[in-house]
Amino acid sequence: MVIGIFVVGVLLFGGCVEQPVTRSYNNKYGFSLDPPSGWQQIETNLSTVAVWFSPENSSNVSLIISVPFSLLEGQGLSTFADQVEEELSENEGNYSILHRGWRSISIMQAYEIEYLYEREGVMEFVKQVEVLKTQTVFLITFFAPALVYNQYLTDVDQSIDSFL
Numbered sequence: 001m002v003i004g005i006f007v008v009g010v011l012l013f014g015g016c017v018e019q020p021v022t023r024s025y026n027n028k029y030g031f032s033l034d035p036p037s038g039w040q041q042i043e044t045n046l047s048t049v050a051v052w053f054s055p056e057n058s059s060n061v062s063l064i065i066s067v068p069f070s071l072l073e074g075q076g077l078s079t080f081a082d083q084v085e086e087e088l089s090e091n092e093g094n095y096s097i098l099h100r101g102w103r104s105i106s107i108m109q110a111y112e113i114e115y116l117y118e119r120e121g122v123m124e125f126v127k128q129v130e131v132l133k134t135q136t137v138f139l140i141t142f143f144a145p146a147l148v149y150n151q152y153l154t155d156v157d158q159s160i161d162s163f164l
Helices: 002-012 077-091 149-161
Strands: 017-020 024-026 031-033 039-042 049-055 062-066 095-105 108-119 122-133 136-145
Touching: 024 049, 077 095, 077 108, 077 122, 077 136, 095 122, 122 149, 136 149
Parallel strands: none
Antiparallel strands: 017 039, 024 031, 039 049, 049 062, 062 136, 095 108, 108 122, 122 136
């Protein structure tokens, strides 16, 4: 029975957990970053996810880098950020923006939005950082239940700042 529960859990989360990594390189999409210390890379079959990290023993806390988006000719990061906020208001009906603004990561331009929303009766904090690298936007999303969000925030911010 325990094995059955484990198999169902693996299927729900899209794969198996690997060992903690010190630096994650993604040659397919041309980026790397230092995941938070002690976090593991989660294997997934989701076509929208380039890489997914989660702390040990915490499947409800994640740091996800989405498959990058190519900007259209003449489109800037601010236009892309506006589109992300529009989608947020369409998809996450009951949310509160806590912070939004420009951020620098290495020599790259970035925009971040931090918000709180309720999902299935649990308050979730989300930080999304859109990083512009050449004409490509990488969307980095950190989400965690409100009760543990601050516990991980410093390490996650350091990880985001290591993005290259």
